[in-house]
Amino acid sequence: MLPVDAFIALGSNLGDPLSQIAAAIEALSHLPHTQLMRASKRYVNPPMGPQDQPDYVNAVVLLSTHLAPLELLDALQALEHAAGRFATRHWGERVLDLDILTYGSQIIQTERLTIPHVGVAERRFVLAPWAEIAAQAQLPDGRRIADLLAAAPNHPLHVLPAVGRDDLASNLPDSMAMNHPET
Ligand code: ADP
Ligand code: MG
Numbered sequence: 754m755l756p757v758d759a760f761i762a763l764g765s766n767l768g769d770p771l772s773q774i775a776a777a778i779e780a781l782s783h784l785p786h787t788q789l790m791r792a793s794k795r796y797v798n799p800p801m802g803p804q805d806q807p808d809y810v811n812a813v814v815l816l817s818t819h820l821a822p823l824e825l826l827d828a829l830q831a832l833e834h835a836a837g838r839f840a841t842r843h844w845g846e847r848v849l850d851l852d853i854l855t856y857g858s859q860i861i862q863t864e865r866l867t868i869p870h871v872g873v874a875e876r877r878f879v880l881a882p883w884a885e886i887a888a889q890a891q892l893p894d895g896r897r898i899a900d901l902l903a904a905a906p907n908h909p910l911h912v913l914p915a916v917g918r919d920d921l922a923s924n925l926p927d928s929m930a931m932n933h934p935e936t
């Protein structure tokens with residue numbers, strides 16, 4: 754069976770979000786039956802929803818995976834829990850949030866999974882890192898990520914360099930296209 758391209762959104766605004774995101778990308782590179790293909794820069798931005806919480810750090814990665822959608826969700830939730838995620842208010846603060854944005858071109862609507870992930874078409878902090886690593890990416894309905902980004906509501910984003918190879922202790926394959934053009 755061929756692997757499937759899955760885009761994953763990462764978000765954190767508690768603890769040390771920059772390190773949380775770096776550690777999560779490192780952990781994603783070790784998922785079974787999965788290769789980390791690309792990782793975006795990290796985008797710092799003010800919270801949606803309650804404003805009395807720290808800024809978020811967001812990023813998007815591309816995985817090439819043999820895991821089925823629910824296996825991937827289980828793996829991501831295990832990483833969230835390992836990072837110390839606990840239940841908080843809606844759109845509230847979190848140590849680590851890992852969402853499956855798209856899984857190939859599949860549309861999934863079950864109790865545990867909604868793919869494409871809700872709200873992706875409007876959220877600049879998802880669309881900007883996504884377009885950065887995959888300019889040609891599309892939603893299953895054919896809408897291009899780059900076009901959605903161009904049309905997305907304004908939201909301040911401060912871009913930090915990608916997690917470099919130095920931050921990733923693992924031996925990532927040379928074929929892995931980490932996206933850090935200026936380094
Ligand atoms: P959000 O990410 O929307 O802020 P949560 O991370 O708290 O909210 O949502 C957790 C629930 O969302 C999980 O129990 C999971 O089953 C469900 N879920 C539905 N679709 C997805 C998806 N595409 N990726 C990740 N979780 C999803
Ligand atoms: Mg989530």
